[in-house]
Amino acid sequence: MLKDFFPNVIPEDLWEATLETLYMTIISVIGTLILGIILGLLLFLTDRGNLWKNSFINFLTATFVNVFRAIPFIILILLLFPFTDFLIGTIRGWEAALPALIIGAGPFYARLVEIGLKEVDKGVIEAAKSMGAKSHTIIFKVLLPESMPALISGLTVTGIALIGYTAIAGVIGAGGLGSLAYLQGFQRRDFDVILACTILIIIIVFIFQFIGGFTIQSDR
Amino acid sequence: MIQIKNLSKLYQTKHQKIQAVDNVSLNIDHGEIFGVIGYSGAGKSTFVRLINRLEEPTEGSVVMHDQDITKMPANKLRKKRQKIGMIFQHFNLLWSRTVYDNIAFPLEIAGLSKAKRKEKVLELIHLVGLSGKEEAYPSQLSGGQKQRVGIARALANDPEVLLCDEATSALDPETTDDILDLLVSINKRLGLTIILITHEMHVIQKICHRVAVMESGKVVETGDVLDVFVKPQSKTTKRFVQQLNPLEHEKDKLSDFINDRDDSEVIKLHFIGNRARRALISEVAKKFDVEINILQGSIAPTQEGAYGTLFIEINGEKTILQNAIAYMKETGVEAEVVEHA
Numbered sequence: 001m002l003k004d005f006f007p008n009v010i011p012e013d014l015w016e017a018t019l020e021t022l023y024m025t026i027i028s029v030i031g032t033l034i035l036g037i038i039l040g041l042l043l044f045l046t047d048r049g050n051l052w053k054n055s056f057i058n059f060l061t062a063t064f065v066n067v068f069r070a071i072p073f074i075i076l077i078l079l080l081f082p083f084t085d086f087l088i089g090t091i092r093g094w095e096a097a098l099p100a101l102i103i104g105a106g107p108f109y110a111r112l113v114e115i116g117l118k119e120v121d122k123g124v125i126e127a128a129k130s131m132g133a134k135s136h137t138i139i140f141k142v143l144l145p146e147s148m149p150a151l152i153s154g155l156t157v158t159g160i161a162l163i164g165y166t167a168i169a170g171v172i173g174a175g176g177l178g179s180l181a182y183l184q185g186f187q188r189r190d191f192d193v194i195l196a197c198t199i200l201i202i203i204i205v206f207i208f209q210f211i212g213g214f215t216i217q218s219d220r
Numbered sequence: 221m222i223q224i225k226n227l228s229k230l231y232q233t234k235h236q237k238i239q240a241v242d243n244v245s246l247n248i249d250h251g252e253i254f255g256v257i258g259y260s261g262a263g264k265s266t267f268v269r270l271i272n273r274l275e276e277p278t279e280g281s282v283v284m285h286d287q288d289i290t291k292m293p294a295n296k297l298r299k300k301r302q303k304i305g306m307i308f309q310h311f312n313l314l315w316s317r318t319v320y321d322n323i324a325f326p327l328e329i330a331g332l333s334k335a336k337r338k339e340k341v342l343e344l345i346h347l348v349g350l351s352g353k354e355e356a357y358p359s360q361l362s363g364g365q366k367q368r369v370g371i372a373r374a375l376a377n378d379p380e381v382l383l384c385d386e387a388t389s390a391l392d393p394e395t396t397d398d399i400l401d402l403l404v405s406i407n408k409r410l411g412l413t414i415i416l417i418t419h420e421m422h423v424i425q426k427i428c429h430r431v432a433v434m435e436s437g438k439v440v441e442t443g444d445v446l447d448v449f450v451k452p453q454s455k456t457t458k459r460f461v462q463q464l465n466p467l468e469h470e471k472d473k474l475s476d477f478i479n480d481r482d483d484s485e486v487i488k489l490h491f492i493g494n495r496a497r498r499a500l501i502s503e504v505a506k507k508f509d510v511e512i513n514i515l516q517g518s519i520a521p522t523q524e525g526a527y528g529t530l531f532i533e534i535n536g537e538k539t540i541l542q543n544a545i546a547y548m549k550e551t552g553v554e555a556e557v558v559e560h561a
Contacts, residue, residue, distance in 0.1 A: 127312035130272055131326040131377075132301035141325070145316040 008190035013180060018200050020094045021176035024166040025204070028101035029159045035106030036158070037151075039065055040113025041139065051125075051135055065107040073104050073165050077172060094166075097174035101165055109158040116150030117143055149216050156212030160205050167201065177201055221250040221413055222271075222381065227280035229266050229437075240266040242437035243280070248381075253407055253414045253523070255428035255445070257421065257460060263437040264417045268383050271415065272304045273297060284380070302330050305374030309386035311366040313358040319345070319369050320354040326376040344372040348402060364395035371402065375410075382406075384416040388423060396420075400427050404523075421464040425449065425522050433457045446524045450490055450554070464520065474515060474531060478558060482538040486515070486531060487545065490554035493525035500553055501532065508544040510536030531558070 002009075039061060045051045046058035071079065077100040084099045085091050120143055128142045144151070170178025177197040185193035229241040240263045248254045258264045269275040271282055273289060282289045284300075292300060313322050323344055327337045345351055348368040358366055367387060374382055384403070388396040404427050407414055416428060424431050424445060432442040433456055440454040452458040478486050489500070505512050512534050519528035534541060548555040 121310075121312065123308055123310055123312035124314060126274060127306070127308060127373075128325075128329075129274060130301060130304070130306040130383075131329050131373075132298040133329050134298065137329055141328070142314065146314060148316060 006192040006196050008184070008188075008192050009196045013184070014196060014200070017175065017177045017180040017197070018204075020174075021163070021166050021170075021178070021201070021204065024094045024097055024101065024169070024174065024176055025159065025163050025208075028098055028105065028162050028166070029155065031098065031102035032105040032109050032158055032162065033155060035102055036109030036113050036155075037144075039106060039110035040117060041143075043110060043114040044117040044143075045139075051138065065110050068103055068107040069111070071104075073100070074168055074172070076100050076104050077169060092173045094175045097166065097169035097176075100169065101162060104165060105158050105162050108161070109154060112154030112158065113147075113151060116147040116154060119150060120146045152212060152216050156209060159208050159212070163201060163205055163208065221284065222246075222248040222415075223281075223283040224248070224271070225281045225283070227267070227270055227282065228278050229263075229270055229275060230278045239437050241270060241277075244434075244437075244439050245280075246432060246439065246442065248413060248415060251407070251411045251413055252429045253403070253416060253427050255416045255418065255424040255431040256434055257418055257424050257431060258434035258456075259419060261436075262434040264419075264434050265385055267434065268385050268415065268417045271383060272301055272306060302326065302377040303380050304383060305377075305379035305381070306383040306385065307367065307370040307374050307387045309389050311358070311363075311370045311390075313366060313369055313373075315358055318355050318357055319350060319361070322358070322369055323372045323376055326373055330377050340376060341372075344375060347375070347406075348372045362395075363391050364398055367391065367395075367399050368402065371399075371406070375406070375412075379412070381413045381415060384414060384418075386417055386419070389418065389420065396423070397426070403427060421460045424460075425464060425520055427523060429523050433460065444524060445522050446492060446527060449520075449522065449527055450492055474558065477515060477533050483541065484533065484535045485541060485545070486533050486558040487548075488556045488558050489528075489530040489532065489548065490556075491519075491526075491528040491530070492554075493527070500548065500551060501530075504534075504544050504548060507547065508536065508540050510534050510540060510544050 042057065042061045043065065046054040046061065048055070068076070077097070080100045080103065081091050084096050087099055088096050090096050124142060124146060125138060128138050133142070166174070166176050167178030167181070170176040170180070171182045173179070177200055181194045181197035184190060185197065224244060224246045227241055227244045228239070231238040231240055242263070244267060246254075256264050256267065266275055270277045271289070277290055280290065287300070289297070289300060314325065317325065320341055323341045324337045327340055332340070345354060348371050350365060350368050350372070353361070353365065358369065361369070370387075387403075388399050391399060400423060403414060403416075406412055416423065418424065428445050430443065431445050431448050432439045433448070433454060434440070435454070435456045441448060441452070441457045448457060449461055452461045474486060491500075501512055501514070504510065512532055515531040515533055517528065517530035519526055534544065536544065545555060545557065
C-alpha cells in the first residue's frame with residue numbers, strides 16, 4: 001500500500017536519512033546543552049549583583065552570544081567551513097554539520113538558560129550562602145536543580161529548532177532527511193519523497209516534544 | 221557571647237549615599253533571645269546580614285567567641301557560617317528538594333557521610349514536629365510547615381547562634397505563635413542564642429529577653445523587654461508599645477471620667493512581674509474609705525514575667541484619696557494620676 005502512495009521512495013534511503021537526522025539532532029542537542037549551560041551560567045554569574053560579578057567577561061560572553069545568534073544559520077554553515085574542515089577533517093556528511101549546529105543553537109539556548117537561572121529565587125541563593133556553601137555547590141546543587149524545569153523546556157524548544165537546522169544543513173551536503181527531500185524529491189520532481197521526509201521530521205519533532213514534556217512532569 | 225562594635229553599612233550609588241546601619245554596638249549574651257525591632261527601612265534586615273556577612277560591613281566588628289567575623293578570610297567564613305543558622309521571612313527552601321533533602325542540604329555542605337546525614341535529619345524532623353512529611357515537597361506544605369523546615373535546616377550543623385530575619389512576618393497569628401513556641405523550646409532545650417528581627421511588638425513581648433529598637437540605622441533604645449515595655453524612652457519605642465497595649469488607644473473613652481474635682485481621680489496602674497498577681501485593689505478598698513470603680517484593664521505575658529495595665533476611678537474624701545494613692549505607690553506598683561490630655 002505504501003508503494004502506491006510513495007512510488008518513488010526507496011525505504012533503505014529513507015531509513016538511512018532518518019538515522020542521519022537523528023544522529024545530527026541528538027549529538028547537536030547534547031553539544032548545545034553543554035555549550036548553552038556554560039555560556040548561560042557565565043552570562044548569569046558575571047552579571048551585576050551575582051556570584052562572579054565581572055562586567056568584562058559578561059560583556060565578552062554577551063557579545064559572542066549576540067553575534068552568533070544574529071547570523072542566519074545557512075550563512076553560519078558557510079562561514080564555519082574552514083573551522084569544520086580543521087575540526088572534522090571534511091565538510092561533507094552529517095558529522096560536518098555538527099560544529100555549525102552546536103555553535104548556531106548554543107547561544108540561543110544560553111539565553112534561555114540565563115532566563116531560567118534569573119527565575120531562581122535570590123533568597124534561596126542567599127540561604128545557601130548563609131549555610132557556608134561554596135560557589136560550585138551553589139551552581140550544581142542550587143542554581144541548576146532549581147531551574148531544571150526551565151532548562152528542560154528551553155532545551156525542547158532549542159532541540160526542535162535544531163531539527164529544522166539539520167534539514168537546512170542537509171541541503172548543502174550534510175545528509176539526512178533534508179538532503180533526501182531536496183536531492184531526490186525537489187530536484188527530481190518526486191513530490192512523494194518530500195512528503196515522506198516531511199512526515200518523518202514531524203514524527204521526530206513530536207517524539208522530542210513528548211520526551212521534553214514527560215521529563216518536566218517527572219521532575220516535579 | 222557576641223560583641224558587636226560600631227557596626228555600619230553605607231550603600232553608595234552614583235546619586236546618593238544610604239546609611240543603612242549606623243554605628244551599632246550591642247552585646248548579646250549566651251543563651252538569650254535578643255530581639256531587634258524597627259519599622260521597615262530601619263535597617264534591621266541589613267543589620268542581621270552584617271552579622272554573618274551576607275552583607276559586607278563598611279565599618280565595625282562582630283566578635284563571636286573571640287573570633288572577629290569581619291576579619292575572616294572567605295574559606296574560614298564559610299566554615300563559621302555553618303555554625304550560624306539563619307531563617308528567613310520567605311523560608312527560602314529549595315523547591316526541587318523534599319523536606320528531607322532540604323534539611324540534609326547544610327549537612328552535605330558540611331561534608332557529612334550519608335549515614336550521619338540520615339540520623340541527623342530524622343532527629344531534626346522529629347524536633348520540629350514534621351514526622352511523616354519527609355518526602356513532601358515545599359509546594360505541598362503550609363507556611364508554618366515551611367518555616368519548620370527552615371528552622372530544622374538552620375539547626376542542622378548545631379549552630380551557636382540562630383539569626384531570624386522576620387521569621388514569622390509571612391505567617392498568620394496562630395501559626396506565628398506555634399513557631400514562636402518552637403523557637404522558645406529550642407532556646408531552652410539546646411541553650412541556643414537567638415537573634416530575632418521583627419516589626420511586630422508581640423513577637424518581642426512573647427519570646428525575647430532583651431530588645432533593641434532600631435530607627436534609621438541606629439539603635440535608639442535597648443534593655444530588658446519588661447523595662448522597655450513599662451518605661452519606653454524613645455518615641456519609636458512608645459509607638460511600638462502602644463501598638464501592643466489596646467488600652468492606649470482607648471484613652472479617649474476615659475475622658476468622661478476625668479474631672480477636676482478633688483474627691484475623684486482616674487488612676488493608671490502598672491503591674492510588673494510578680495506584683496501583677498497581687499490583690500492590690502481589694503487591699504486598698506479594705507484599708508481606706510474609698511470607692512473604687514474599675515474602668516478597664518489588660519495583662520500581657522513576657523518571657524520575664526507578666527505586666528499589666530489597669531485604669532481605675534477612685535472616689536473619696538480628698539485626704540483619704542491622697543493617702544490611698546500614696547499607699548499604692550509604696551507597694552511598688554506604678555500609679556499615675558490621669559489628667560485631661
